[in-house]
Amino acid sequence: MKKQQNFMPGFDESRIPSGLNRRSFLKKLGGGVTVAVTLSGASSILQSCAPEKTGEAGSFNAYLRVKEDGRVDFLVGKIEMGQSVRTSLKQLIAEELDVALESVDIIMGDTALCPFDEGTWGSMSIRINGQEFRAAGAEARAALLQLASKSLKSNVEDLQVSDGVVTLRNDASKSITYAELAKGQKIITTLSEKPALKKASEYKVMGKSVKRQDALIKVTGEAKFSADIQLPGMLYASILRPPDHRAKLINVDTSAAAQIAGVEIVNQDGIVAALHPDPEISANALAEIKAEWDVPSSELNHETIFDHLLKTGTKANVVEEAGTKELVEGEDIVTFESSYFDGYKAHASIETHTATAVMEGDTLVMWASSQTPFGSRRDLAAQLGMPEDKVHLKEIFLGGGFGGKIYNPQVIEAGKIAKITGKPIQLAYTRREEFFQDYFRPAAVMKIASATTNSGEIKNWNYDVFYAGDRGSSFFYETPNKLVRSLEDSDGGEKGLLFNTGAWRAPANNSNTFARESHIEQMAAKIGMDPIEFRLKNLKNEQMIRTLKLAAEKFGWQPIKGPSGKGWGVACGFDAGTWVATIAEVSVDKKTGKVQVLRIVCAQDMGLVVNPHGAAIQAEGGLTMGLGYALTEDIEFEGTAVNSRNFDNYKITTFSMTPKIEFFTIDDPEAAPQGGGEPAIITAGGAVANAIFDACGARMDRMPMTPERVLKALAKS
Amino acid sequence: MIFYIDRKDYFYQRYTFISPYTIVNEGFEQGNYNKQHNTFLAMSETISFKLNGEEKTLTLEAERTLLWVLRTDFGLTGTKYGCGLGFCGSCTVLINNKPVRSCQVTADFADGKEIITIEGLAKSGSLNPVQKAFIDHEALQCGFCTPGMIMNATGLLHKNPEPSRTEIIEAMEENLCRCGSYNKIVDAIETAAATVKGGAAL
Numbered sequence: 001m002k003k004q005q006n007f008m009p010g011f012d013e014s015r016i017p018s019g020l021n022r023r024s025f026l027k028k029l030g031g032g033v034t035v036a037v038t039l040s041g042a043s044s045i046l047q048s049c050a051p052e053k054t055g056e057a058g059s060f061n062a063y064l065r066v067k068e069d070g071r072v073d074f075l076v077g078k079i080e081m082g083q084s085v086r087t088s089l090k091q092l093i094a095e096e097l098d099v100a101l102e103s104v105d106i107i108m109g110d111t112a113l114c115p116f117d118e119g120t121w122g123s124m125s126i127r128i129n130g131q132e133f134r135a136a137g138a139e140a141r142a143a144l145l146q147l148a149s150k151s152l153k154s155n156v157e158d159l160q161v162s163d164g165v166v167t168l169r170n171d172a173s174k175s176i177t178y179a180e181l182a183k184g185q186k187i188i189t190t191l192s193e194k195p196a197l198k199k200a201s202e203y204k205v206m207g208k209s210v211k212r213q214d215a216l217i218k219v220t221g222e223a224k225f226s227a228d229i230q231l232p233g234m235l236y237a238s239i240l241r242p243p244d245h246r247a248k249l250i251n252v253d254t255s256a257a258a259q260i261a262g263v264e265i266v267n268q269d270g271i272v273a274a275l276h277p278d279p280e281i282s283a284n285a286l287a288e289i290k291a292e293w294d295v296p297s298s299e300l301n302h303e304t305i306f307d308h309l310l311k312t313g314t315k316a317n318v319v320e321e322a323g324t325k326e327l328v329e330g331e332d333i334v335t336f337e338s339s340y341f342d343g344y345k346a347h348a349s350i351e352t353h354t355a356t357a358v359m360e361g362d363t364l365v366m367w368a369s370s371q372t373p374f375g376s377r378r379d380l381a382a383q384l385g386m387p388e389d390k391v392h393l394k395e396i397f398l399g400g401g402f403g404g405k406i407y408n409p410q411v412i413e414a415g416k417i418a419k420i421t422g423k424p425i426q427l428a429y430t431r432r433e434e435f436f437q438d439y440f441r442p443a444a445v446m447k448i449a450s451a452t453t454n455s456g457e458i459k460n461w462n463y464d465v466f467y468a469g470d471r472g473s474s475f476f477y478e479t480p481n482k483l484v485r486s487l488e489d490s491d492g493g494e495k496g497l498l499f500n501t502g503a504w505r506a507p508a509n510n511s512n513t514f515a516r517e518s519h520i521e522q523m524a525a526k527i528g529m530d531p532i533e534f535r536l537k538n539l540k541n542e543q544m545i546r547t548l549k550l551a552a553e554k555f556g557w558q559p560i561k562g563p564s565g566k567g568w569g570v571a572c573g574f575d576a577g578t579w580v581a582t583i584a585e586v587s588v589d590k591k592t593g594k595v596q597v598l599r600i601v602c603a604q605d606m607g608l609v610v611n612p613h614g615a616a617i618q619a620e621g622g623l624t625m626g627l628g629y630a631l632t633e634d635i636e637f638e639g640t641a642v643n644s645r646n647f648d649n650y651k652i653t654t655f656s657m658t659p660k661i662e663f664f665t666i667d668d669p670e671a672a673p674q675g676g677g678e679p680a681i682i683t684a685g686g687a688v689a690n691a692i693f694d695a696c697g698a699r700m701d702r703m704p705m706t707p708e709r710v711l712k713a714l715a716k717s
Numbered sequence: 718m719i720f721y722i723d724r725k726d727y728f729y730q731r732y733t734f735i736s737p738y739t740i741v742n743e744g745f746e747q748g749n750y751n752k753q754h755n756t757f758l759a760m761s762e763t764i765s766f767k768l769n770g771e772e773k774t775l776t777l778e779a780e781r782t783l784l785w786v787l788r789t790d791f792g793l794t795g796t797k798y799g800c801g802l803g804f805c806g807s808c809t810v811l812i813n814n815k816p817v818r819s820c821q822v823t824a825d826f827a828d829g830k831e832i833i834t835i836e837g838l839a840k841s842g843s844l845n846p847v848q849k850a851f852i853d854h855e856a857l858q859c860g861f862c863t864p865g866m867i868m869n870a871t872g873l874l875h876k877n878p879e880p881s882r883t884e885i886i887e888a889m890e891e892n893l894c895r896c897g898s899y900n901k902i903v904d905a906i907e908t909a910a911a912t913v914k915g916g917a918a919l
Contacts, residue, residue, distance in 0.1 A: 081859055215851070218863050220836065221836045222836075617898075621896045621898060622897065623897070625895060625897045647805055654891075
């Protein structure tokens with residue numbers, strides 16, 4: 001951990017959370033013992049999914065307060081979107097502070113209460129920030145113990161803490177509670193040096209399965225999402241959308257819509273919208289707005305896009321290089337060349353992008369389904385010409401995110417309309433708007449040329465990924481010769497990608513892992529080697545090896561020579577610090593091409609598992625979601641008109657598609673915790689593709705692996 | 718009346734869209750179509766129904782979708798909009814103990830009937846067996862599809878108190894969860910069914 005500056009004295013003003021000057025920050029804090037945390041890792045770990053750098057990293061990001069009633073507030077700019085981070089954070093804090101889980105309150109994502117945070121993405125909340133959050137707990141505990149040593153007239157070393165009660169080790173009758181210690185105090189401190197964190201053997205709360213803390217309010221309908229905020233006099237907004245992303249508005253006539261009783265029209269600042277207290281009437285009024293569009297024609301669609309990507313993808317960035325790119329030649333050598341294709345995917349959270357906004361005096365108050373409340377505040381301030389401290393995003397649950405809610409056009413739209421009208425506004429996208437406005441996972445092509453000896457030593461790996469991005473493209477198998485290049489990336493989409501694209505749960509890694517693991521299995525099959533034996537033969541990374549072995553053991557793997565007819569497929573991968581190996585078993589109906597996944601076994605090496613139960617749910621959820629991109633999900637489009645409009649023609653995973661999923665982790669409690677929300681999903685495509693090959697010999701080179709494509713591949717096999 | 722358009726979706730009204738549930742634009746221009754309310758029913762109608770155990774009376778000036786009536790007139794925001802076309806099930810409520818997609822029926826459909834939403838499922842503060850099992854199995858993540866899942870599952874158990882795993886999957890198939898909690902949800906429904914068999918009331 002980096003050395004942090006002390007808050008007092010001589011505190012650096014620039015480190016105060018944006019929007020709060022030092023005096024108001026101190027005033028805002030009540031009594032008790034407060035520790036501020038700086039998230040040192042945040043800016044350097046920005047990955048391909050980060051929308052942009054903020055320049056605000058280095059300001060402190062989270063603070064912890066032991067209040068005068070003994071309860072603990074932990075305020076953090078992260079958000080809860082289903083990943084159960086609220087629960088894991090409670091565990092970290094309760095562990096280091098030695099208090100009961102129930103006495104910790106987590107306040108998340110409120111831009112007026114919580115210090116700055118870059119956003120919730122990249123599986124970072126526990127992986128990158130977790131140790132610092134723990135350190136804050138340890139720091140507060142140390143401060144409280146010092147106070148306790150005075151009141152109990154003893155050395156700090158002679159004290160012990162349990163459930164927020166400090167006692168003398170050798171005399172349990174002498175005790176004092178955190179509440180008593182915090183009373184009348186106003187101590188503020190930042191982490192000045194690395195505090196001693198607990199060892200794994202001392203854990204009481206971490207590493208134990210804890211049920212999610214928000215389940216009760218989510219099963220009773222009490223949990224509030226952004227559309228559930230209903231303000232007096234609130235108007236629902238329906239915004240005019242073009243039929244095609246490149247369409248230009250030539251003419252708009254709102255007169256008929258304005259005739260409808262109670263309807264307000266906004267036609268200003270790039271927004272044409274109808275507003276009404278009844279959401280159905282606002283939508284109907286919008287239908288009365290006559291708009292004329294100029295729509296350019298285009299030959300591109302979801303079938304022709306891949307050639308276009310290959311043609312336009314010219315800017316290459318070398319990710320890894322060793323030896324030569326010339327394929328090794330010789331009698332003992334088998335060479336391969338293949339391309340893999342992945343179509344656009346939507347995030348398709350069940351909650352659409354939503355914002356409820358109101359001007360309270362000169363302050364814009366908003367509840368928004370944003371993975372980046374502070375980024376949304378910054379964007380709103382810039383677009384509305386308001387100071388950041390006059391924009392306040394409030395804590396709210398998100399109905400899924402998956403990267404899609406890093407991008408929040410609805411926030412700007414709702415903010416503008418609220419400011420223009422001065423009235424409370426709710427803007428909740430319709431499902432079709434959601435598909436139209438989404439920042440898709442980019443369509444991508446992966447080209448691979450490789451060579452192996454007949455005995456299974458990989459000699460070459462030339463890998464070009466077009467437009468997906470480089471995350472997950474590193475080749476972790478051993479080879480003397482490799483060249484891994486990323487051509488363009490998801491941001492280089494201007495000429496190639498047609499649509500806004502962005503982070504989709506483990507960005508780029510789903511496409512890259514599908515391609516790499518499909519190709520590896522292809523090599524193994526060609527030389528007649530068991531696919532796990534082939535992988536192990538080319539692996540030196542101990543973590544990957546032990547993870548793959550664990551998955552194989554739990555699956556009950558027997559050596560096969562593909563295609564064996566058993567329908568078994570393997571995929572390995574690395575994401576967000578975690579090593580993952582997944583084995584799938586499928587059946588393929590050779591008449592219809594329909595694939596049914598029967599069983600999935602997944603193993604992860606993810607360091608300390610803070611909440612084993614939560615980790616299992618994240619992995620299972622990821623794999624379940626991943627079956628959708630592997631088998632059914634594909635954005636259909638003509639030019640830049642999006643034809644996927646609802647769940648009938650954009651099919652996500654359903655109950656009947658979901659197999660039994662078993663999840664295991666490597667036990668390594670002393671290791672730092674790694675990512676949990678993203679890693680497992682990256683293996684879904686490769687494991688299923690390889691299992692299809694093993695079942696029937698059809699080599700799938702394109703996702704989703706629809707029945708038609710399976711039949712086509714089967715005919716070629 | 719049951720219809721098959723998302724009346725909140727402007728696109729559906731302006732552009733032709735082919736799906737199993739399409740009503741094409743031309744239909745709107747015929748009969749007694751009321752432009753303001755995008756409906757064929759323009760007369761005032763008073764309906765009464767039981768909502769979460771309480772008698773309610775509502776005067777409708779036009780056909781309105783039950784989902785939006787529940788959310789805006791009664792503030793019952795536990796019932797969610799997910800797709801507007803009945804594909805995702807997030808808006809499921811019970812009408813006379815049968816699961817109904819509230820985005821696919823108009824409010825007059827409820828006249829004389831009994832509606833239960835997620836807010837009305839717990840009786841005098843104690844959760845119904847399905848809600849309880851969802852917590853015990855942690856059969857939820859973001860929680861947005863959860864009310865619809867629980868209502869659909871409760872409706873299933875009213876009809877078939879001892880469903881097999883296959884019957885559960887069939888009955889739940891058109892409720893969508895993006896977080897991937899399906900297996901846990903099936904487990905939870907099995908547990909709830911066992912509890913109901915043991916005498917717990919739905």
